[in-house]
Amino acid sequence: MKPSKITEGVYSLRVNHFNRRLFDSLIPLPQGTSYNAYLVKGSEKTALLDTADPEKAEVLFDFLKDEKVDYIVAHHAEQDHSGSIPRVLEKYPQAKVVTNPKCREFLMTHLHLPADKFIEVKDGETLSLGGKTLEFVYLPWVHWPETMGTYLREDKVLFSCDFFGSHLATGELFAEEHLVYEPMKRYFAEIMMPFRSNIKSNLEKLAKYRLEFIAPSHGPVHSDPKFALDVYRDWAVSDAKNKALVAYISMHGSTYALVNRLVSRLQERGVCVEKINLDQFDEGRVAMALVDSATVVIGTPTVLTGPHPKVVYAAHLANLLRPKTKYVSIIGSFGWAGRAVETLSGLIPNLKVEVLKPTLVKGLPTEADLKQMDELADLIAEKHKGLAACCADGCLA
Numbered sequence: 001m002k003p004s005k006i007t008e009g010v011y012s013l014r015v016n017h018f019n020r021r022l023f024d025s026l027i028p029l030p031q032g033t034s035y036n037a038y039l040v041k042g043s044e045k046t047a048l049l050d051t052a053d054p055e056k057a058e059v060l061f062d063f064l065k066d067e068k069v070d071y072i073v074a075h076h077a078e079q080d081h082s083g084s085i086p087r088v089l090e091k092y093p094q095a096k097v098v099t100n101p102k103c104r105e106f107l108m109t110h111l112h113l114p115a116d117k118f119i120e121v122k123d124g125e126t127l128s129l130g131g132k133t134l135e136f137v138y139l140p141w142v143h144w145p146e147t148m149g150t151y152l153r154e155d156k157v158l159f160s161c162d163f164f165g166s167h168l169a170t171g172e173l174f175a176e177e178h179l180v181y182e183p184m185k186r187y188f189a190e191i192m193m194p195f196r197s198n199i200k201s202n203l204e205k206l207a208k209y210r211l212e213f214i215a216p217s218h219g220p221v222h223s224d225p226k227f228a229l230d231v232y233r234d235w236a237v238s239d240a241k242n243k244a245l246v247a248y249i250s251m252h253g254s255t256y257a258l259v260n261r262l263v264s265r266l267q268e269r270g271v272c273v274e275k276i277n278l279d280q281f282d283e284g285r286v287a288m289a290l291v292d293s294a295t296v297v298i299g300t301p302t303v304l305t306g307p308h309p310k311v312v313y314a315a316h317l318a319n320l321l322r323p324k325t326k327y328v329s330i331i332g333s334f335g336w337a338g339r340a341v342e343t344l345s346g347l348i349p350n351l352k353v354e355v356l357k358p359t360l361v362k363g364l365p366t367e368a369d370l371k372q373m374d375e376l377a378d379l380i381a382e383k384h385k386g387l388a389a390c391c392a393d394g395c396l397a
């Protein structure tokens with residue numbers, strides 16, 4: 001395979017993984033993903049920026065067969081990008097691994113790389129390849145503490161590592177906005193959302209750079225950097241939207257009756273709703289819905305005195321992802337007794353939310369019970385006043 005030219009002397013070595021179905025053994029990948037390496041060729045030296053997941057190393061080596069490499073820039077120690085460095089060093093024994101001290105430490109512990117293989121670089125330090133100047137930009141906590149990027153000064157390319165990445169395997173070199181938006185959001189929701197405050201400060205840090213391209217380590221290259229920056233600002237920095245995620249399971253139809261009444265009343269009041277049945281669910285879709293939703297309503301039946309185990313799993317996932325949700329309510333049903341509300345409330349300590357009055361009903365809801373859903377919809381609509389409209393992806397409203 002031939003590397004794809006981004007601009008003069010700058011090439012993409014994208015290793016697509018079309019058939020990968022789960023990331024982190026957790027998030028479904030309906031469009032696969034990719035591990036992106038890049039080559040920057042100066043008049044004197046050539047740098048390989050990142051490598052690939054070892055599972056797909058052969059594709060990377062096919063790209064590299066006619067290339068020379070003097071430096072391997074390691075932006076991040078996670079193995080989907082660093083895992084093939086030991087084999088790359090076998091092919092290029094004279095090459096040095098260029099990275100920051102923390103990433104060096106991680107690469108030595110995680111991959112057992114020898115200490116003498118490294119060149120350590122500071123934040124803002126540069127390395128000249130001959131007419132190509134690499135400026136190293138620390139980007140801590142997007143999404144590991146050691147993460148950094150590289151800014152290629154002459155060509156205004158930011159190699160951003162996981163930042164601005166997308167779970168999208170594609171043969172297209174450059175991103176098309178309407179195709180990359182959801183794979184970017186899926187990526188952001190799992191990997192970046194828990195680190196929103198760090199994303200914000202790193203976005204501010206990048207503001208001083210003039211950018212022609214953003215070249216992330218997953219998915220296509222952004223030839224319109226403003227698009228990538230804008231969606232990240234929206235997801236990480238902007239307030240939650242006028243949107244409610246209603247995530248539920250129903251065993252005998254009682255919880256479902258509450259959910260249906262609530263959803264229809266929310267829609268009548270102009271609240272955008274994403275309704276997800278947790279019976280068989282895509283964790284990525286739940287994560288994406290959490291990116292924007294000002295309110296999350298959890299619907300659960302009672303199983304052995306507690307919430308349904310699949311609801312417990314979804315609540316734990318939401319707690320880990322730390323979305324900007326403002327309001328939570330719990331609705332559901334029980335047969336004879338239960339502690340679903342207490343158990344679920346205890347599972348989401350990371351969510352800094354106002355809890356709106358929970359409703360648990362015994363058996364099939366009565367009209368009086370359903371009227372409580374009308375009141376909850378009124379309350380949510382009132383709380384959402386002034387919030388921006390949600391985007392249309394996946395919503396019912």
Ligand code: FEO
Pocket residue numbers: 076078079080081143162217218
């Ligand atoms: Fe794509 Fe954090 O590795």
